[in-house]
Amino acid sequence: MELLAQQLVNGLFIGCVYGLFAVGYTLVFGVLDLLNLAHAAVFTIGGLVGLWLVDTGGLPIWAAFPLAVLFCGVLGLLLDRVAFAPLRQRADSNFSGLISSIAMAIIFESAALGLFGARTVRFPEQTVTVHYWNVAGVFITSLQVEIVAISILLMFALTRFLAKSRVGKAIRAVAENDRTARLLGIHVDGIIASTFFISSALGEAAGVLFGLYFNALSPDMGHSIELKGLAVIILGGMGSIPGAIIGGLAFGLSEVLTVALTGTSNLRDAVAFTVLFVVLILRPSGIFGRKKLREA
Amino acid sequence: MDALHQFFAIYGSLVNFIGINSLLALSLYLTLAAGQLSLGSAAFAGIGAYTAGILTMQLGAPYLLSLAAGALLAALVGLVIGLPVLRLRGVFLAIATLSFGEVVRIAVLNINITGGAEGLVGIPNVTTTWGIYLSLAVIGYSIARLRGSRIGWCFECIREDETAAAAMGINTTYYKVLSFVLGAAVAGFAGGLYAHLTYIITPGEFGFSIAVDLLIYNIVGGIRVWYGPVLGAVLLTSLPEILRGIGVTAGPIRMAVNGLILLLVILFLPNGLVSIFERRGRRNPKGPSDAALEEA
Numbered sequence: 285m286e287l288l289a290q291q292l293v294n295g296l297f298i299g300c301v302y303g304l305f306a307v308g309y310t311l312v313f314g315v316l317d318l319l320n321l322a323h324a325a326v327f328t329i330g331g332l333v334g335l336w337l338v339d340t341g342g343l344p345i346w347a348a349f350p351l352a353v354l355f356c357g358v359l360g361l362l363l364d365r366v367a368f369a370p371l372r373q374r375a376d377s378n379f380s381g382l383i384s385s386i387a388m389a390i391i392f393e394s395a396a397l398g399l400f401g402a403r404t405v406r407f408p409e410q411t412v413t414v415h416y417w418n419v420a421g422v423f424i425t426s427l428q429v430e431i432v433a434i435s436i437l438l439m440f441a442l443t444r445f446l447a448k449s450r451v452g453k454a455i456r457a458v459a460e461n462d463r464t465a466r467l468l469g470i471h472v473d474g475i476i477a478s479t480f481f482i483s484s485a486l487g488e489a490a491g492v493l494f495g496l497y498f499n500a501l502s503p504d505m506g507h508s509i510e511l512k513g514l515a516v517i518i519l520g521g522m523g524s525i526p527g528a529i530i531g532g533l534a535f536g537l538s539e540v541l542t543v544a545l546t547g548t549s550n551l552r553d554a555v556a557f558t559v560l561f562v563v564l565i566l567r568p569s570g571i572f573g574r575k576k577l578r579e580a
Numbered sequence: 581m582d583a584l585h586q587f588f589a590i591y592g593s594l595v596n597f598i599g600i601n602s603l604l605a606l607s608l609y610l611t612l613a614a615g616q617l618s619l620g621s622a623a624f625a626g627i628g629a630y631t632a633g634i635l636t637m638q639l640g641a642p643y644l645l646s647l648a649a650g651a652l653l654a655a656l657v658g659l660v661i662g663l664p665v666l667r668l669r670g671v672f673l674a675i676a677t678l679s680f681g682e683v684v685r686i687a688v689l690n691i692n693i694t695g696g697a698e699g700l701v702g703i704p705n706v707t708t709t710w711g712i713y714l715s716l717a718v719i720g721y722s723i724a725r726l727r728g729s730r731i732g733w734c735f736e737c738i739r740e741d742e743t744a745a746a747a748m749g750i751n752t753t754y755y756k757v758l759s760f761v762l763g764a765a766v767a768g769f770a771g772g773l774y775a776h777l778t779y780i781i782t783p784g785e786f787g788f789s790i791a792v793d794l795l796i797y798n799i800v801g802g803i804r805v806w807y808g809p810v811l812g813a814v815l816l817t818s819l820p821e822i823l824r825g826i827g828v829t830a831g832p833i834r835m836a837v838n839g840l841i842l843l844l845v846i847l848f849l850p851n852g853l854v855s856i857f858e859r860r861g862r863r864n865p866k867g868p869s870d871a872a873l874e875e876a
Contacts (some may be wrong), residue, residue, distance in 0.1 A: 319671045319674075319675075366843070367843065370847055371846070371847070374850070376850075378670060378671065379617065379670070380846050380850060382617075382671065382674070383795070383799050383842065383846045384842075384843055384846045384847065386792060386795070386796070386842065387839045387840070387842035387843035387846060388839070388843065389839075390835060390836070390838055390839030390842065391836055391839035391840060391843065393835065394832040394833070394834075394835035394836040394838075394839060395832070395836070397831065397832040397835065398830070398832030398833070398836070402831075507788070507789070511678070511679075511682060511788060514675055514678070514679075515679065518672075518675055522671075550686075550689065550690045551686070551690065553682065553686055554682075554683055554686040554687065554690070557679040557682045557683045557686070558679075558683055560675075560679045561676060561679045561680060561683065564665075564668060564672060564675065564676040564679070565664045565665065565667075565668075565676070568668055568672050
């Protein structure tokens with residue numbers, strides 16, 4: 285029983301990181317109807333830049349974290365300018381955008397490989413001081429609590445931002461219908477750019493937290509979370525923020541539960557992808573997805 | 581003849597891989613020709629490769645029979661998967677086929693007969709360069725003949741506008757599944773050739789990144805004519821050797837060049853490299869000249 289509780293707690297923590305990653309993913313999809321496959325590369329670069337700031341720059345993590353977030357936000361702007369903005373008027377912008385995001389993912393990953401090397405690297409030991417607590421037989425580390433706190437804070441801030449702020453409302457308007465939004469005087473290209481900024485910044489935050497939690501960063505760490513992130517946003521419903529959060533938690537829990545129940549980690553991903561496959565066939569709009577006819 | 585012998589001694593395996601990759605690119609082309617974006621062709625190649633390899637090794641089946649069985653099983657799985665999955669469109673179809681590919685990869689990793697993560701070792705090397713290029717010629721010719729046939733027109737019609745195609749009385753489900761199954765069969769066949777070429781196959785060789793590579797071959801070459809994917813496969817498979825020839829050996833740079841080519845093609849040549857020749861050839865190309873895949 286305690287083992288199960290421990291696994292559930294662990295699943296919750298990793299689920300938070302998945303959720304954070306997926307929120308950025310789903311945000312872009314909601315606004316542009318476009319799958320940004322470079323999101324995982326931004327996540328990787330974010331983690332590595334955060335590490336570089338701590339390791340080489342000698343900054344404490346609380347200073348490095350926002351700096352890296354800012355850096356990746358700018359990277360998101362670049363991504364939008366280079367890969368997506370030129371294609372926006374094309375009839376097949378969804379498809380060509382997908383391809384150009386793959387191209388940017390390759391370029392980003394090769395940049396990470398060239399700048400940081402192919403080795404797996406770690407944060408220096410004294411980056412965060414970790415306390416261990418034993419709550420009714422379940423071990424919790426202060427790092428886990430911090431990760432959950434930061435994730436919840438960021439997701440809460442994002443939800444408030446989208447609901448209340450002027451830019452947030454504009455983002456939702458563009459997501460609803462960009463032509464109408466333009467007619468109403470919304471600067472659509474600027475809104476799309478800021479969406480990319482936010483999405484990439486969140487991806488970066490997930491990257492640093494992921495790196496801290498597993499204490500291992502490498503240029504190819506984006507590969508596994510890329511597919512998981514896709515699974516999460518499909519499960520939650522493409523474009524839905526609460527869906528991405530719930531989906532992330534569900535995915536994290538399903539992972540650890542599969543390991544706990546089967547006793548091996550071999551089938552961990554199989555269960556997740558099978559669920560994804562079934563969800564796509566039975567209810568492609570996901571749990572929280574908008575009902576939308578995807579006709580030509 | 582000596583020069584030819586020397587060329588083959590050095591570049592023989594490259595020539596073989598160019599042939600195999602061209603076949604795999606063509607397998608995806610068949611599905612793309614009907615406007616269906618699939619990321620599952622690598623998994624079909626894996627099914628074909630493992631089926632053929634296991635038949636040869638365990639049952640001592642003749643080479644050609646193993647190849648045929650691999651193609652057949654891949655086609656059968658394609659039929660079973662294709663029927664439900666092809667109701668989805670665009671990005672959703674891509675993700676569904678992607679998760680199917682992951683499930684296949686994980687399954688291969690976890691069953692005994694495939695050798696798990698260590699791979700299937702000791703497959704007899706009976707595939708010859710002649711065999712590969714004869715298959716490429718036959719399959720390439722058949723696909724070229726498809727254009728202008730009833731099936732070819734139906735594929736093109738569905739690609740341009742599925743709703744309109746259905747309204748004109750085309751059985752869109754039949755033709756979409758047909759394109760998927762044909763693609764799976766070719767991929768399975770190419771996988772079998774590959775298994776008998778390399779002595780050892782591992783699950784990682786048929787994963788997500790390979791599926792993306794095949795898509796890149798198609799996009800870079802161009803998906804409006806059958807030789808586009810072949811051109812893309814030839815160019816990108818030999819790119820590392822070309823770069824080595826001009827003195828670039830660093831891995832990250834090679835990767836970046838790959839990404840850059842893809843980005844430039846999608847930004848400036850949406851119909852692929854073949855459109856360079858087409859534009860010069862005739863001013864009014866046959867068929868609609870807008871970008872190839874609508875609403876993908």
